[in-house]
Amino acid sequence: MQSEAPGRPHRTSFVIAAAGIAALGGFLFGYDTGVISGAILFISKTFSISTQMKEFVVSIVLVGALCGAMVAGYIADRIGRRRTLLTAGVLFIAGALVSAFATTVLLLLIGRFIVGVAIGFSSVTSPLYISEVSPAGMRGGLVSLYQLAITIGILAAFAIDYSLSRAGAWQWMLGVAVIPALILVLGMIVMPESPRYLFKMGKDTDARAVLRKMRSGADISSEEQSIRDALSGLQIGSRAAIVLNLRFALFVGIGLAVLQQVTGINTVIYYGPQIFQMAGFHSASSSILATAAVGIVNVLLTIVAIVFSDRLGRKPLLYAGCAGMALALVALALSFGVHGLASQRGAIALISLMAYVGCFAFSLGPIVWLLISEIYPLRSRGLGMSVATFSNWTANFVVAQSFLTIISALGQAYTFLLYAGLSVVTIVFVRYAVPETKREELERIEVYVPASPRA
Ligand code: BGC
Numbered sequence: 001m002q003s004e005a006p007g008r009p010h011r012t013s014f015v016i017a018a019a020g021i022a023a024l025g026g027f028l029f030g031y032d033t034g035v036i037s038g039a040i041l042f043i044s045k046t047f048s049i050s051t052q053m054k055e056f057v058v059s060i061v062l063v064g065a066l067c068g069a070m071v072a073g074y075i076a077d078r079i080g081r082r083r084t085l086l087t088a089g090v091l092f093i094a095g096a097l098v099s100a101f102a103t104t105v106l107l108l109l110i111g112r113f114i115v116g117v118a119i120g121f122s123s124v125t126s127p128l129y130i131s132e133v134s135p136a137g138m139r140g141g142l143v144s145l146y147q148l149a150i151t152i153g154i155l156a157a158f159a160i161d162y163s164l165s166r167a168g169a170w171q172w173m174l175g176v177a178v179i180p181a182l183i184l185v186l187g188m189i190v191m192p193e194s195p196r197y198l199f200k201m202g203k204d205t206d207a208r209a210v211l212r213k214m215r216s217g218a219d220i221s222s223e224e225q226s227i228r229d230a231l232s233g234l235q236i237g238s239r240a241a242i243v244l245n246l247r248f249a250l251f252v253g254i255g256l257a258v259l260q261q262v263t264g265i266n267t268v269i270y271y272g273p274q275i276f277q278m279a280g281f282h283s284a285s286s287s288i289l290a291t292a293a294v295g296i297v298n299v300l301l302t303i304v305a306i307v308f309s310d311r312l313g314r315k316p317l318l319y320a321g322c323a324g325m326a327l328a329l330v331a332l333a334l335s336f337g338v339h340g341l342a343s344q345r346g347a348i349a350l351i352s353l354m355a356y357v358g359c360f361a362f363s364l365g366p367i368v369w370l371l372i373s374e375i376y377p378l379r380s381r382g383l384g385m386s387v388a389t390f391s392n393w394t395a396n397f398v399v400a401q402s403f404l405t406i407i408s409a410l411g412q413a414y415t416f417l418l419y420a421g422l423s424v425v426t427i428v429f430v431r432y433a434v435p436e437t438k439r440e441e442l443e444r445i446e447v448y449v450p451a452s453p454r455a
Pocket of ligand 1: 147269365396
């Protein structure tokens with residue numbers, strides 16, 4: 001008989017269902033950030049807007065996301081993870097409807113801003129909720145489901161844009177997001193609140209009932225005791241596996257969140273067809289097809305993290321992924337920088353971008369969301385995640401806004417070398433700053449505020 005991972009109950013269907021529903025927040029995140037690249041072509045025809053306004057319509061969703069992320073943690077600590085996710089679902093629906101029925105650019109901007117706020121809410125709360133309901137031995141795999149949902153959302157946006165492009169039906173492209181959003185709302189009505197949050201609010205009886213359901217059949221007494229000890233501020237001292245100072249935990253969370261973005265992933269996700277055209281793909285349709293292939297790799301390689309983050313650990317995946325990203329980016333840079341490679345540039349671009357995105361998909365993509373949902377103490381987990389997620393969206397915005405400018409200032413080769421260099425910086429950061437959280441109970445990751453020297 002196969003041995004059970006620690007903290008892994010025999011029947012896991014309920015906790016998987018809870019994680020799957022919460023992961024819909026990730027699907028909507030991926031769909032709504034991805035869909036605009038195709039829709040904008042037709043939106044600009046309907047409203048005949050300037051290039052500047054076009055850029056604004058595209059990027060306002062990121063502004064909304066960073067505003068949403070800023071407040072979501074506070075809200076999730078106040079009204080609970082479940083109600084925050086429900087609010088995100090309602091905002092997704094409202095934003096999709098306002099955008100789809102927009103008769104003016106202003107209405108469209110408002111709709112897309114609301115969608116952005118919903119993305120900010122869900123990018124804080126979905127991983128947080130999944131992390132808190134998961135048994136320690138499955139937490140890596142279940143939080144990685146959230147990243148899988150993001151990548152499927154990006155791919156779905158691509159497919160919908162492609163299939164509706166003949167009709168130019170941008171309203172439908174933006175509007176169909178109502179369907180998954182409705183499922184998120186209905187699902188979260190049925191799903192219970194996070195047991196850890198319930199304990200935090202002193203609702204012990206409810207908390208115990210939910211924990212028992214989530215651990216179907218397994219003994220919950222030691223998990224319950226750890227949560228209570230952590231909440232009562234009891235020093236778990238010798239039982240703590242990982243001990244971080246709070247300021248350091250914030251530094252680690254912000255560092256990971258920013259590095260996930262400044263290593264360049266969204267240059268490919270947002271500007272894929274343009275990069276392929278720079279590399280010599282002549283027709284728009286072949287560069288769109290190449291971007292779709294990259295999107296499929298993004299989905300498939302995320303499965304590696306689902307399977308291995310609890311077995312191998314978070315850090316080995318991060319090392320392997322970042323090293324692969326750096327190598328792939330160097331290959332891409334060489335294809336642009338070395339004259340003799342010009343004739344193979346298209347093929348090298350396709351292979352290296354697939355490798356780059358594939359390596360991101362099993363490392364920085366899922367593992368960053370996972371780690372930032374693990375390293376903060378229950379008392380201030382929402383707030384800690386908000387700070388990290390806000391930094392993630394801010395860095396996302398900066399990279400998206402600066403990519404084309406950097407290319408025209410440095411040229412393609414040096415631009416991709418820059419992202420390669422930052423992937424190497426990430427390896428060093430992971431080596432020296434990031435703790436390994438594989439299979440640890442959340443409460444054994446202890447964060448303390450150092451006493452001031454005068455006290
Ligand atoms: C990142 C997004 C990115 C996506 C790509 C996520 O983990 O946060 O910015 O677009 O992965 O799959």
